[in-house]
Amino acid sequence: MSQLFANLFYQAEVSEIFSDESHLKYMIQAEVALAKAEAKVGVIPQLAADKIEQVATQQGINALDIESLSIAAGLAGNVAIPFVKQFTAAVKALDEDASRYVHWGATSQDMIDTATILQAREALEVIQLQLQHAHSLALKLAEQYRSQVMIGRTWLQQALPITLGHKAARWASSFQRDLERLAQMKSRVLTAQLGGAVGSLASILDQGTAVVEAYASELNLSTPTCTWHGERDRIIEIAGFLAIVTGNTGKMARDWSLMMQTEIAEVFEPTGKGRGGSSTMPHKRNPVAAASILAAANRVPALMSSMYQSMVQEHERSLGAWHAEWLALPEIFQLCAGALARTNEVLQGLEVNADNMHHNLEVTHGLIMAEAVMMALAPKMGRLNAHHLVESACKKAVETQQHLQEVVAKMPEVQAHFSSEDLKQIFKAESYLGNIQDQIDAVLNEAKGVAK
Structure with a gap:
């Protein structure tokens, strides 16, 4: 995304996790884990694994030429193929014998999927912290305003009295469920991927199962019961969770933006220099955080459509469907994190006009x-x-x-x-x-x- 819009829709830490450089770092991490796992089982020499790890430790992403990787990825069909060539060349410069064992028995999708899971794990930690903060802020509002009577509205019409604390309690309850969903799904979705060409790991003979277990252990990921190249439910569950969180924040943003309408004026987003103004109307106080959150809540369902369609794949590994995830999932993560960041800003500094709440009753x-x-x-x-x-x-x-x-x-x-x-x-x-x-x-x- 353009840097002009990054602060409006995204969150810096999650954006960095999904940068090109970070993705390549995770791929290097996966390659090192593969080498160490295979050495542990006895598939490749320990010295070779040590040299591969040495290059990753000493050179890391500096061993790669990202610009040429970008060009080569367009020709190869994915970034893993030119990545493996460049990483192998870096190992070869250190130890030619060790370079023969880079990417031993793996396929491109193994590295890309595992890197994606590693990215997701780190990004979900950020999301979890954001959710915990949002939950805490909403609980505070629920307690603070539990007796602040206001009008409840159905079909956008005045209905019956409620309290602002009750509205905040419902927001908090949503965050509570989001946190529960996240905890429940981690063991299912944070799973290593290693299957070789068609998921059989035939290239490492009878050592496949042992290598997969060691590989997952090296990465501190769950061990898959079987290869999941063509079964994308783990990735979709992650995206679906993020979509629910984004939708929940969108509901809250819709609430407070309507309550900010001039004729209602019951709550307001926090003020700040340069915040919420109009280019032509000096009197305006716009719900700018709500606008960003609602834009995310509008965009994520469209991206989820692409994610759901990518579940229908051909045989053992797909053509095109898997590739669609590469664009959609990072954006869903970033939009969700951005929506949570804006939500926390508002919950932290929400301004309440109790007099107008009484008047509207x-x-x-x-x-x-x-x-x-x-x-x-x-x-x-x-x-x-x-x-x-x-x-x-x-x-x-x-x-x-x-x-x-x-x-x-x-x-x-x-x-x-x-x-x-x-x-x-x-x-x-x-x-x-x-x-x-x-x-x-x-x-x-x-x-x-x-x-x-």
């Missing part, structure tokens, strides 16, 4: 409490009768531009059961919050590991 002149009135009357006259009575009261309140409380207070059916003080209590928004406080407690306790 009153804009319908009591209509939002119609259900509360109906449910209070229902035990006295039956739910359906109560519904019809309150519905007619609502229509009259709108037609006469009166507060609903004034209208129902004059109804004989209501006067027969409730005093004016009773009605005053019924029309208090904070008296109709249901089990919101229990839900907030449950989210807070879950975060502490307290059993339900």
Whole structure:
């Protein structure tokens, strides 16, 4: 991505993990692990593995010419083929005998897939830290604003009272589930890839299983039960997890951006020099973080379409489908990390206007409490009768531009059961919050590991 847009959509640490240089470093790491594993099993000489590791340690990526690799990759069909040639040449310059054992028994996809898993592991660690921070910030908001009454909205219309703390608790609960998903999937997806040409490792005779186990151990990855060149569910599960996280942040960004609308003005993104302004309108305070997050939430599903399509592959190794992952997965990672970074900025510095929340509770002149009135009357006259009575009261309140409380207070059916003080209590928004406080407690306790 252009550097002009990097700070808007991405996160620097994850972008670095998915840079060309980092990918090549992971490929070198995989080659060294292969050599060490094969030496351990006795497939290649230990001295050869030592020399291969020496080149990786002393020269590393400097042993490669990235510009020529880029050109050669276009001709070869993947970067691994010219990479192996250059890395072998670097080992040969140190020890010709050792160079004969570089990439012994492996195929291009082994190195690329393993490098991708190594990248994903490191990037997921960053994502995990971001999620933990977001979870902590959302929990803090849930506790801080658990009693801050505001209007809940359905279909973009005012519905019933909730609290800002309840909204934040739901955000926190989403992050909790994201963290659980991440923990549960690691053992499945962070798996080494080593199968040779068609997944049989026939080139190393009867030592294949032992080499794969040693190889995975060297990389601290799970050992696959069998080669997965053509079965891409591990990669898709990683991408799918990231898509869920990005979608969750998008939902939150949609919430607070709507709450920032001029006519609502209940919360605001943090202020800062040069942040949220307009090129023509000096009065504007735009939800710029939300814009970045929502752009990511819009883009990731399209990339996921490509990822899902790449699952349909031919036989043992594919033509084109595997290649599509190379572009989509890094961008999904970077967009997810960027969305989390922007989300954390907002959760950290969210500005709350309690006065406007109170004002917005009153804009319908009591209509939002119609259900509360109906449910209070229902035990006295039956739910359906109560519904019809309150519905007619609502229509009259709108037609006469009166507060609903004034209208129902004059109804004989209501006067027969409730005093004016009773009605005053019924029309208090904070008296109709249901089990919101229990839900907030449950989210807070879950975060502490307290059993339900």
